[in-house]
Amino acid sequence: MDFTLSEDQLMFKKMFADFCAKEIRPQGEQIDQAEEVPADLLEQAVDQGFWAALVPEELDGCGLDIYTYMLMLEELARADMSTALILSVHNSLVVKPLIDHGTDEQKNRYLEALAFGEMLGAFALTEPGAGSDAAALATTGTLDGEDYVLDGTKIWVSNGATAGLFLVFAKTEEGITAFLVEASTPGLQVGYREKTLGLRGVSCNTLYFDGARVPAANRLGEGGQGLKIALGALELSRLGMGALALGASERALEEAVQFSMEHIQFGVPIAQKQIIQNYIADAKTQIEALRCLVTHTAWLADSGQDFGLQASIAKLCGARTASAVTDKMLQVHGGYGYMKEYAIERYYRDCRSLEIIEGTSQIQQFLIARNIYNAEGLAIQP
Numbered sequence: 001m002d003f004t005l006s007e008d009q010l011m012f013k014k015m016f017a018d019f020c021a022k023e024i025r026p027q028g029e030q031i032d033q034a035e036e037v038p039a040d041l042l043e044q045a046v047d048q049g050f051w052a053a054l055v056p057e058e059l060d061g062c063g064l065d066i067y068t069y070m071l072m073l074e075e076l077a078r079a080d081m082s083t084a085l086i087l088s089v090h091n092s093l094v095v096k097p098l099i100d101h102g103t104d105e106q107k108n109r110y111l112e113a114l115a116f117g118e119m120l121g122a123f124a125l126t127e128p129g130a131g132s133d134a135a136a137l138a139t140t141g142t143l144d145g146e147d148y149v150l151d152g153t154k155i156w157v158s159n160g161a162t163a164g165l166f167l168v169f170a171k172t173e174e175g176i177t178a179f180l181v182e183a184s185t186p187g188l189q190v191g192y193r194e195k196t197l198g199l200r201g202v203s204c205n206t207l208y209f210d211g212a213r214v215p216a217a218n219r220l221g222e223g224g225q226g227l228k229i230a231l232g233a234l235e236l237s238r239l240g241m242g243a244l245a246l247g248a249s250e251r252a253l254e255e256a257v258q259f260s261m262e263h264i265q266f267g268v269p270i271a272q273k274q275i276i277q278n279y280i281a282d283a284k285t286q287i288e289a290l291r292c293l294v295t296h297t298a299w300l301a302d303s304g305q306d307f308g309l310q311a312s313i314a315k316l317c318g319a320r321t322a323s324a325v326t327d328k329m330l331q332v333h334g335g336y337g338y339m340k341e342y343a344i345e346r347y348y349r350d351c352r353s354l355e356i357i358e359g360t361s362q363i364q365q366f367l368i369a370r371n372i373y374n375a376e377g378l379a380i381q382p
């Protein structure tokens, strides 16, 4: 296994880091306060290829391998978690399933728009009665002539108010089925925007489907294959959450190191105190362990191997690492860490979401345990 970065990967890493540090990072606080990522910043991200990360080169996309894509998410998260989540949902949960399961017609119709900034993607799976138990969803898709008619409610859809294209899951005669639904579809209404603890730059909305007619040609994959499509997309996005956790933890450490060198107590910078040094050393150790997991899992994905189990491990470890690291790095800041003017407060709030979104930590634990027991011949249920 050789983890040496190729020349292309090095070039991309530098490009991601430069853009994120220069353009996104200075806007982090404003994004949190204004509760939105400025449209011109997202447009700049289009120019940098961030919306087309996984689109093949032959379709004018960046054609990034999974590892390089993880480097992109890591740098985004280091600069701002809201921007990172917006682009992670777009790429991992909409663009990738379209590439993997879309017909030529669907790709011709939507990939260019998704890659070049005309349509942001959103993923609508969760419902009031279907969170961890996604298969319990109640939204229905009824075939009527050339259309499916969608009825039901989705909640907590990230990018809900800004997306042009939703990947929506509904129950049809054949089982759970995936649909590409344009935001302008009559009968689809974007509803309430949640007030969230963190990730405040991400619009998180309820969607109402009331007789929304979606052409049968917009069904993604076969009827009844929706859950498989959703779970496949979630494998990549869980690995992506590991990369987000990595970038966020690195940023938290950076903030705490700077603060500890400048902040004086008992006549010396607090960096001189061993307990502070221990916090810093532990955070670095957790970060490097997480980097190994993310890198190894991306390598599995890039070499065509099954990476679902490792993605769950990377997500579980990443969420815990980010929670623990932001908590301790906030502590290094003392009372300043509790104040809005320091970025660590925002990262502490933003990272709490990682234990919930795209499958809670408990669900990752179940998936990991199931894999172990299955190998022993014992089937376990969530």
Ligand SMILES: Cc1cc2nc3c(=O)[nH]c(=O)nc-3n(C[C@H](O)[C@H](O)[C@H](O)COP(=O)(O)OP(=O)(O)OC[C@H]3O[C@@H](n4cnc5c(N)ncnc54)[C@H](O)[C@@H]3O)c2cc1C
Pocket: 089, 122, 123, 124, 125, 126, 130, 131, 132, 133, 155, 156, 157, 158, 159, 196, 199, 204, 353, 356, 357, 358, 359, 360, 361, 362, 363, 366, 382
């Ligand atoms: C900020 C944010 C953004 C989101 N964005 C999206 C999005 O873009 N698209 C989308 O579809 N969804 C989105 N979600 C929803 C998210 O995926 C769900 O919140 C998540 O899957 C958990 O579902 P739930 O909240 O209904 O919790 P529940 O499933 O109701 O779980 C409640 C608690 O019980 C635990 N639990 C449940 N079942 C079990 C079990 N079998 N064993 C042990 N413990 C269990 C859970 O771990 C949790 O602690 C978002 C959520 C948030 C907070």
